[in-house]
């Protein structure tokens with residue numbers, strides 16, 4: 001066999017192989033670490049994982065000598081908002097003066113200021129800007145990413161955002177999974193008539209389905225935004241129309257969105273900082289993945305983080321994401337989130353690796369294709385400038401990527417210089 005690419009002399013190799021669903025509870029600690037392996041890639045897929053010596057003589061168009069480096073699946077970022085106009089650096093000063101996130105929103109800033117900028121931007125401008133952020137994500141090792149609309153809050157601009165994501169997915173290497181988040185905030189013209197606004201968002205679901213613009217429907221279930229009851233009714237309608245659902249739940253106030261996510265059989269409940277005891281035990285008894293976003297808690301300047309320890313100890317499946325967006329989490333760096341998960345969520349390195357690969361993939365219905373290295377799967381692989389898997393959450397704030405291989409092709413080549 002002539003391979004297109006062989007990666008040889010791998011030090012530690014995490015394949016995350018054999019998971020057949022989200023990895024839950026104590027199993028998140030069980031990490032198989034292979035040593036001294038090589039990977040042969042053909043036609044974009046992993047063709048063989050063997051002892052390095054067995055592939056020493058293999059014919060290949062291209063060989064990468066990993067020189068003992070750590071190799072893992074490409075990272076999966078299962079919660080981001082990467083298509084938007086403008087930026088919100090002015091809000092940093094407001095935060096320093098103690099103005100809360102929801103108060104900025106109430107005054108017409110926050111999400112609503114990004115909505116104004118996103119309305120103004122052309123499809124081409126949004127495409128170019130989003131591509132810049134996607135390329136940066138890839139440079140940090142991300143090969144699959146979820147992205148949400150939600151900066152339009154009307155038919156035209158919501159569809160514009162979703163079309164930008166669809167076209168980015170078709171034209172670029174990174175895999176994008178799209179979520180419709182039309183119910184992200186209440187536009188000023190509907191501030192006294194939320195029901196009419198949700199009705200307007202419900203009406204466009206058919207068009208979104210027909211054009212295959214999104215797989216998931218999401219809602220911001222929060223004080224001053226949408227209640228648990230409103231979220232329930234809206235997401236039930238989305239399910240009836242054939243969408244899978246997700247919820248921005250219990251991010252700031254503990255309303256009960258976590259319980260709702262489980263009740264609805266959502267693929268994920270996201271944020272969950274204020275998740276109740278009942279909510280956590282519901283999660284543990286379900287396959288709904290808890291997508292935790294410690295970068296957001298950090299950036300909002302809060303002291304209480306999501307109770308990841310309790311969630312995992314009780315048996316839930318946890319994933320981690322950047323929540324990349326221009327307001328509450330302006331970073332594309334999932335490696336930084338891994339460090340915050342260690343320091344603030346008290347997750348172990350083994351749990352963290354599950355949370356950014358296999359569980360992140362299941363949170364966006366990509367468990368069968370992303371988040372693992374396995375023979376026959378597409379070859380999404382990262383070679384790290386790191387001697388072992390403990391190193392990435394430990395050495396924080398920098399980029400440890402050596403090479404990112406997407407669909408069998410090296411798409412990021414940073415080398416060993418750091």
Ligand SMILES: N=CN[C@@H](CCC(=O)O)C(=O)O
Pocket residue numbers: 081110111114220248251296323325326327328329
């Ligand atoms: N909380 C709601 N939505 C985003 C923030 C969006 C924004 O501030 O622009 C989040 O997940 O944090």
Ligand SMILES: [Zn+2]
Pocket residue numbers: 079080081248323
């Ligand atoms: Zn979000």
